[in-house]
Amino acid sequence: MRLMSHLKFLSLAGNHLNGSLQNQGFCQLNKLQELDLSYNLFQGILPPCLNNLTSLRLLDLSANLFSGNLSSPLLPNLTSLEYIDLSYNQFGGSFSFSSFANHSKLQVVILGRDNYIFEEVGRDTNKFEVETEYPVGWVPLFQLKVLFLSSCKLTGDLPGFLQYQFRLVGVDLSHNNLTESFPNWLLANNTRLEFLVLRNNSLMGQLLPLGPNTRINSLDISHNQLDGQLQENVAHMIPNVESLNLSNNGFEGILPSSIAELRALGILDLSANNFSGEVPKLLLTAKYLGILKLSNNKFHGEIFSRDFNLTWLKYLYLGNNQFTGTLSNVICRSSWLSVLDVSNNYMSGEIPSWIGNMTDLTTLVLGNNNFKGKLPPEISQLQRMEFLDVSQNALSGSLPSLKNLLSLKHLHLQRNMFTGLIPRDFLNSSYLLTLDMRDNRLFGSIPNSISALLEIRILLLRGNLFSGFIPNHLCHLTEISLMDLSNNSFSGPIPICFGHIRFGEMKKEDNVFGQFIEYGYRWSLRVYAGYLEKYWGYSSTIYNEKDEVEFVTKNRRDFYGGGILEFMFGLDLSCNNLTGEIPHELGMLSSIHALNLSHNQLNGSIPKSFSNLSQIESFDLSYNKLGGEIPLELVELNFLEVFSVAYNNFSGRVPDTKAQFGTFDERSYEGNPFLCGKLLKRKCNTSIESPCAPSQYFESEAKWYDINHVVFFASFTTSYIMILLGFVTILYINPYWRHRWFNFIEECIYSCYYFASDSLSKLSTYLYN
Numbered sequence: 001m002r003l004m005s006h007l008k009f010l011s012l013a014g015n016h017l018n019g020s021l022q023n024q025g026f027c028q029l030n031k032l033q034e035l036d037l038s039y040n041l042f043q044g045i046l047p048p049c050l051n052n053l054t055s056l057r058l059l060d061l062s063a064n065l066f067s068g069n070l071s072s073p074l075l076p077n078l079t080s081l082e083y084i085d086l087s088y089n090q091f092g093g094s095f096s097f098s099s100f101a102n103h104s105k106l107q108v109v110i111l112g113r114d115n116y117i118f119e120e121v122g123r124d125t126n127k128f129e130v131e132t133e134y135p136v137g138w139v140p141l142f143q144l145k146v147l148f149l150s151s152c153k154l155t156g157d158l159p160g161f162l163q164y165q166f167r168l169v170g171v172d173l174s175h176n177n178l179t180e181s182f183p184n185w186l187l188a189n190n191t192r193l194e195f196l197v198l199r200n201n202s203l204m205g206q207l208l209p210l211g212p213n214t215r216i217n218s219l220d221i222s223h224n225q226l227d228g229q230l231q232e233n234v235a236h237m238i239p240n241v242e243s244l245n246l247s248n249n250g251f252e253g254i255l256p257s258s259i260a261e262l263r264a265l266g267i268l269d270l271s272a273n274n275f276s277g278e279v280p281k282l283l284l285t286a287k288y289l290g291i292l293k294l295s296n297n298k299f300h301g302e303i304f305s306r307d308f309n310l311t312w313l314k315y316l317y318l319g320n321n322q323f324t325g326t327l328s329n330v331i332c333r334s335s336w337l338s339v340l341d342v343s344n345n346y347m348s349g350e351i352p353s354w355i356g357n358m359t360d361l362t363t364l365v366l367g368n369n370n371f372k373g374k375l376p377p378e379i380s381q382l383q384r385m386e387f388l389d390v391s392q393n394a395l396s397g398s399l400p401s402l403k404n405l406l407s408l409k410h411l412h413l414q415r416n417m418f419t420g421l422i423p424r425d426f427l428n429s430s431y432l433l434t435l436d437m438r439d440n441r442l443f444g445s446i447p448n449s450i451s452a453l454l455e456i457r458i459l460l461l462r463g464n465l466f467s468g469f470i471p472n473h474l475c476h477l478t479e480i481s482l483m484d485l486s487n488n489s490f491s492g493p494i495p496i497c498f499g500h501i502r503f504g505e506m507k508k509e510d511n512v513f514g515q516f517i518e519y520g521y522r523w524s525l526r527v528y529a530g531y532l533e534k535y536w537g538y539s540s541t542i543y544n545e546k547d548e549v550e551f552v553t554k555n556r557r558d559f560y561g562g563g564i565l566e567f568m569f570g571l572d573l574s575c576n577n578l579t580g581e582i583p584h585e586l587g588m589l590s591s592i593h594a595l596n597l598s599h600n601q602l603n604g605s606i607p608k609s610f611s612n613l614s615q616i617e618s619f620d621l622s623y624n625k626l627g628g629e630i631p632l633e634l635v636e637l638n639f640l641e642v643f644s645v646a647y648n649n650f651s652g653r654v655p656d657t658k659a660q661f662g663t664f665d666e667r668s669y670e671g672n673p674f675l676c677g678k679l680l681k682r683k684c685n686t687s688i689e690s691p692c693a694p695s696q697y698f699e700s701e702a703k704w705y706d707i708n709h710v711v712f713f714a715s716f717t718t719s720y721i722m723i724l725l726g727f728v729t730i731l732y733i734n735p736y737w738r739h740r741w742f743n744f745i746e747e748c749i750y751s752c753y754y755f756a757s758d759s760l761s762k763l764s765t766y767l768y769n
Contacts, residue, residue, distance in 0.1 A: 007032060012036065012037055013036045013039050014039040015040060016040060017040040017041060019043070020044035020047075021044070026050070030052050030055070034058040035053070036060040038061065039062070040063075042065065046066060054080060056080055059081060059083070060085040061089065066089040067092065069092060070128075075099050079104070079105075085108070085110040087112055091128045093129070094130075095111070095130050096131045097131065097161065098134060098135060100142060101138055101139075102141055103142050107142070109144060109147050110146070111130060112130070112148065112149050112151045112152040112175075130154065132161060137160075140165075143165060144168055147171050149173055150172050150175050151175040153176065153177070155176070155178070156177075156179055158180065163185075168190040169190075169193060170193075170196075173197070174197045174198065175201075176201055177202055178198065178203060179202045181208075182205065182206075182226065184210060191214065192215060193215065194216060194218065195217070196221075197220040202224065203225060204227075205226065206226065207226055207251075209231055216241055218243040222248050223249075225250065227249065227251060229251070229254075230251060230259070234256055234258055234259055234262075235259060235261035235262050241264065242265060242266045244267065244268050245267070247271040247293065248272040248273075249273055250274060251273040252274035254275075254276065255279065255280060255299075257280040260280050260283040260285070260286060261282075262286075266290045268289065271297070275297040276298040278299065279294065281305075284303075284307050285308075285310070289310055289313055290313060291315040292310070293315070294317065295317045297320075297321055298322060299322065299323060300322040300324070302323070302324055303342075304326070305330070311333055311336075312336060313336065314334075317339070317341045320345075321344075323342065323347060326347065326350075327351065335360070336360055338360050339363040341365040342365070343368055343369070343389065344368045348371065350376075351371055351373065351379070351390070352376070355376065356376065357378075357381075359384065361385060364385065364389070366390045367389045367390065367391040369393055371395060373396070374400075375397070375399065375418075380400060380402050380403070382405065383404055383405065385405050385408055386410070388411050390416070391412040391413060391436070392414070394416065398419060399420070399423060399426060401423050401426060402427055403428035404428075405429055407429065407431060409429070410547050411436065412434070413440065414439055414440070417440065421443065422437075422444070426449060429453070434457065435453070438462040439464075441464065443467065444466065446466065446474065448471070450474070456479065457481045457482070458482045459474075459484070460482065460550075462484045462485070462487050462488075467489040467490065468490065470485065470494065471495075477501065478502055481503060481504050483501075483570075485573050486552070486575050487576075489577060490576040493580035493581075494573065494602075496585050498585070499583060499588040503569045503570075504569030551570055553596075569591055570595070570596075571589070571595050572594070573596065573597050574600070576600055578602055580603070581603060581604030582597065584608075585609075587609025591615050598622040601624065601625060602621075602625065603625045603626060605627060606645075610631070611634055614636075614637070614639070616637055618640075618641065620643075622647055626650065627649040629652035629653070630645060630652070630654060630655055630675075635661050638660060640661075645669060646667065647670070651672070651674035652684075654676070666681075
């Protein structure tokens, strides 16, 4: 380090260096002017000796693992600073922004981090807070150009020191709890402001007219509580805007036509508001528009009319509106289109064959419309396709081969009227994660080609006409987390090898977030992924935000979507014709949350190995032919919320009503007449109560047919009286049947009289002779 004592500029960014700065010798570089250690694995607290680097103009320690408190006298002494970036670390405590009060040269301050990145990796432990109002009324000497205080626990009004800033170019105060109205004064004071992000706060009120001199080209005020209508002259308020995000607010009314006059507009996100009416025709001809998000509003009309001419469009989100019409070939004018989402509208007609010419498509979402006809085989030409959803339409016919969709990750075909066999060469994507074909009219067996989808996590075939044995080749799908084969006609035994499917059990090498070094190596990628998700709508989880599946658990149908799918594990084989005993190997599924084997013909007993299902929450064995005793070991299942063994042939005592089993009522055991216990209000006799007398147990079990005479005669008498009263009531109400009944009795009496008379006459003749 002595040879480097005169060093002025040092950048070690992005080299995955680790350790503490205490031992690295940086503090001896007292002539250093620029120090960039960003995107590494440095950890621990910042050494006080950094206070000696009084010549520092640039300090970038972002995207590391630094911790501790920033309230030390370190930063106040570095008065030569012009640029400081401490974002994406693990600092804690409260930091007073007035520590920078005397930094007259300071221009760029970047602190905090974006919450969504840490929520994704399961490490949302943000304890860092920036205090901006202490001491009260402090006046800064600096004039900032860039201020990023994302996720710094700011509350109330915008920081007071901003009233004294007039040179700001970029401001990000997202993911805080700011509650004032939209800060027009901030734009008025800073005529050079180009980048403003107030996303995910609690801003209220209407968006008031802005000054005519604003240079803003990127404005994000999404996820707030703003409302009212947009100003008619919105194009004159922000004439230079290139990216405008107003999503997840309460804006309403007709979209002003002047918004189409924003000639530089490249990104427009109006999703999740209450806009209504038709989309301005001029907006559909915007020259540079690349991303258009109108989903979750009340827009109506025919969106793909002849006016549609967005030649540079790459992402189009129209879902959850009231659009009508067909998929017109005007869409082909958007030759760069990568994402097309028109789900949950009133679109109709057939899916056109020319869709195969949109070769840049990676996401096509047409679900929950009124499309009919066949799924065109030309769709297999979309070799970049990753997400395909045509669910909940009226599509019919056989399924085409999709083997050329080599990049496909998510396929949703559920709730249509597809018929026939699954083609042998149906799929060939080694990346496929989701295959949802529920509620169609498919029949036959599951083809062997399904077993080649080795990365698949979700396989849903519920509600079809599949038959035959459940094939053992499904056991090759070891990454499965959700499998639903219910409501079919499968027969035969449950494959023993199902016990070797992971259903959520993680191998050591999969737990990347649990390994410290691996976590650090992926840090910079996750920060970048978070940026993409925030500004462009990408997601770095394995499940797309549009990927939502339905799975029955806890006796109800629930929808699971997005990242939550990574934590949901279940197996549903209910409503089939499965026979044989339950394989004890299923007890190896220690991470499974839901197991449903109900409405089959299974026999035998419950394997004691099921006590190893430590994470199970929903367990249903009802409507089978299972017998024996319910294993007492099941009381160890501490997360169990729904349990049913109803309508089987179980006998003996029900498990003790403690722990989770204390939450179940008699409905969990109904239809098992030989179960006993306090919960069922049915006493257990001594022979069954005593676990130490097996011979008595079998003796009592052999006399299951013994009749309780008191109960028998009581029930017989009651039934006889009820029938008699019913008969008398009918005769009393209906005079016609009453008359017929009396005639019948009279005829019977006459018949008996004549029979008796004739018999006596014959007997007398016989005796006389």
